[in-house]
Amino acid sequence: MPASIGDAAEKGCDMQQQAGGGATRKFNETMFRLDSRVAIVTGAGGGIGGAIARVFANVGAVVACLDVDADRARSTAADIEAGGGRAIGVACDVGSELDTLSAVARVVADLGRPTVLVNVAAVMDRSGTVLDIDLQEWERVHRVNLTGAYLMSRAVLPSMIKVGGGSVIHTSSILGRIGRAGRVSYTSTKAALLQLGRTMALDHAAQGVRVNTLSPGTVETDRVAYRFKELSPLQREALVSRIPLKRFGQTEEIAMAALFLASDASSFVTGTDLLVDGGGYET
Numbered sequence: 001m002p003a004s005i006g007d008a009a010e011k012g013c014d015m016q017q018q019a020g021g022g023a024t025r026k027f028n029e030t031m032f033r034l035d036s037r038v039a040i041v042t043g044a045g046g047g048i049g050g051a052i053a054r055v056f057a058n059v060g061a062v063v064a065c066l067d068v069d070a071d072r073a074r075s076t077a078a079d080i081e082a083g084g085g086r087a088i089g090v091a092c093d094v095g096s097e098l099d100t101l102s103a104v105a106r107v108v109a110d111l112g113r114p115t116v117l118v119n120v121a122a123v124m125d126r127s128g129t130v131l132d133i134d135l136q137e138w139e140r141v142h143r144v145n146l147t148g149a150y151l152m153s154r155a156v157l158p159s160m161i162k163v164g165g166g167s168v169i170h171t172s173s174i175l176g177r178i179g180r181a182g183r184v185s186y187t188s189t190k191a192a193l194l195q196l197g198r199t200m201a202l203d204h205a206a207q208g209v210r211v212n213t214l215s216p217g218t219v220e221t222d223r224v225a226y227r228f229k230e231l232s233p234l235q236r237e238a239l240v241s242r243i244p245l246k247r248f249g250q251t252e253e254i255a256m257a258a259l260f261l262a263s264d265a266s267s268f269v270t271g272t273d274l275l276v277d278g279g280g281y282e283t
Helices: 005-010 047-058 070-082 097-110 135-162 184-207 222-228 233-241 251-262
Strands: 014-016 024-026 038-042 062-067 086-091 116-119 166-171 209-216 273-276
Touching (some): 038 047, 047 116, 047 251, 062 097, 116 251, 135 166, 135 184, 166 251, 209 251
Parallel strands (some): 038 062, 116 166, 166 209
Antiparallel strands (some): 014 024
């Protein structure tokens, strides 16, 4: 067995690249690099979004960290810069068309045209059925989780297309596939993101834009910790036992999956949903 990915490449692990005339090329580690590419990550103030921003910067991307909380956005950017990367923090309410247009204009002016967009920003709903959730709550969740991805895509795509294409990633959830009782607003937005991704992939493939979705299972974030803090040890154990890998995911593991979808390693992948859930979808 080859000792490394590089050894596998030397033994002829070829990859057929369809874009650019379909020239055959050999696989190598540089396909996972994002050197000098401008990447926009929403919800980058912490959790999964913050992890994605940091991982992208570690492989050479210039990262625009967007978050509704300006201080958190700037904090992530400062961490990246302290580590030798290049990043800016931008305050942005993704549910506001004016904010998204303004944020993208700043990114283009300060960093250049983006070729990677990762829509992570999301809010949770309060527990309840359609009989419990009023219209204001329903619209609040949909405006951030679904309309936000639409508005960011609409703001970024013209610049992305002008430079020959790129990668758009919508962060859905395992709950977009299986649903969950009492989470009608949140789960419906995550399901809709799956179809937004598939349809955008069809619409923009000819322009060199790949569009995919990423569906995490339960991941150890501050939000999850807050929701689970009142559970008993027995209840937490029951939740973990449903996952075949017997643990929750880490934010960095979701970030590595996002890196695959953003990089040239996935150059023939579009219109798909990548589950990162420890096998939980099947259970």
